Amino acid sequence: MNDSRETAKPRACVIGHPVDQSRSPLVHGYWLKKYDIDGDYVRQDVAPGAIGEFMEKLRSGEAGYVGCNVTMPYKAAAFELADERDELATTLGVANTLWVEDGRIHATNTDGFGFASSLDALHPGWDYAERAVVLGAGGGASAVVLALKNRGFSHVHIVNRTLARASELAFRLGDRVHAHDMDNLEAVMEGAGLFVNTTSLGMKGGAVPDFDFSPLHENAIVADIVYVPLETPILKQAKQQGFRTAEGIGMLLYQAVPGFEKWFGRTPEVDDGLMTEILADLGETA
Ligand SMILES: NC(=O)c1ccc[n+]([C@@H]2O[C@H](COP(=O)([O-])OP(=O)(O)OC[C@H]3O[C@@H](n4cnc5c(N)ncnc54)[C@H](OP(=O)(O)O)[C@@H]3O)[C@@H](O)[C@H]2O)c1
Structure with a gap:
């Protein structure tokens, strides 16, 4: 860890441009309070063209952060400019979580962890199946696949x-992944x-077209990574057709866990209180 962790209260942030829309401060702020940790988590707007300078200051300790989350448009740049990248970030080519250790910036991508952990919590054993269908081939899809x-x-x-776009993603992620229109x-x-x-x-x-989920296995789960609204039109359709469902809000919350753990030294829990706060912020009720 860099010196700021040992000598001052740990401080982390989310970088982006714009960054006002990020809900990460709410999530990390909730955990800092819950675990009574004397730390800080703030929004840091990084102006276009200034990501290189930010990364240098993060590495040297001058920025005063033990690490950060990365949102649009810097996920690829953060990956490129980091010193150490784990396998997940390397495969995806984008990073959403950085931490500084011994003067080196480490990068990972926690979106896939967030998705899988959310399913673990909602439907233990969800990964028994042989075959999955992922609709979409963008940034969210790559982490899920x-x-x-x-x-x-x-x-x-x-x-x-x-x-x-599906073919490009299937090619990048290799065997067992297939692309279709x-x-x-x-x-x-x-x-x-x-x-x-x-x-x-x-x-x-x-607007969403009508989906017929009847070809799925009768015990199948239908998940959505869209989280506004909480119950999306796709999930509503799946429920009406008798399938188990999983909302996207869980992925959003669980993807924050590894960062908090790195920066503040404690594995936080996604609990009902956090869910209530985030839903209130989104203008939703559980
Ligand atoms: N829960 C979470 O933590 C989490 C994490 C990441 C993303 N998300 C959510 O996931 C959604 C996608 O985000 P992303 O970053 O993956 O976006 P993205 O990279 O822009 O990809 C968008 C995907 O949606 C498809 N699409 C858009 N409009 C469509 C339409 N009318 N009909 C069919 N396909 C359509 C695109 O298809 P084409 O390739 O044909 O354009 C593409 O596959 C957003 O709602 C985002 O908020 C949630």
Whole structure:
């Protein structure tokens, strides 16, 4: 750890531009208070062109942070400019969590951990299935697909409106990952134990086509990584068709756990109190 951890109260932040929309201060602030840790977590807007300078100051300790979360548009730059990158960040080519140790910046990506941990909490044993279908091929999809591969799924089918993007992702993530266009959705859903929406369909009340989930395995889980609204139109449809569901809010909360652990030395719990606070902030009720 760099000196700021030993000599002053630990301070972490979220960097981005803009950064006002980030809910990370709420999450880490809740845990700092809950565990009575004398630390700080703040928003740090990094102006366009200034990410290199920020990283230098983070590395040297001049910035005064033990680490940070990274949001848009700096996830790729943070990965590139870090000194040590773990396998997850390397495979995805983007980092969302940085920490400083012995004057070196370490980078990881915790989105996949967040997704898998959320499913672990909601539906223990969810990863028994052989086959999963992931709708979408963007940033969220890449973390989810990698997490599914790492949890041992034999076949992960990416279905995307733009086939080229699905193919690129399948190529990058390697064996056991297959790319399809929307016309193949019904066919690849046949017998699958997990369906994950990673597209922005249904976000903030946007229109969503009708999905027929009946080809899925009867015990399948339908998950959405969209978290506004809490119960998305896709989850509503899945519930009405008798499937178990998982909301995207869990991924958002659990992805914060490894960072807190690194910066503040304690593994935090995603508890009901945190869920209540974040839902209130989103204008939702559980
Ligand atoms: N819960 C969490 O912690 C978490 C984490 C990450 C993301 N998210 C949420 O996940 C969603 C996607 O984020 P992202 O970063 O992955 O976005 P992204 O990189 O921009 O990817 C968007 C994806 O949505 C697809 N899409 C957009 N509009 C569509 C439509 N009308 N019909 C079919 N497909 C459509 C895109 O397809 P094309 O490739 O064809 O354009 C692409 O696959 C957002 O709502 C975001 O808030 C949540």
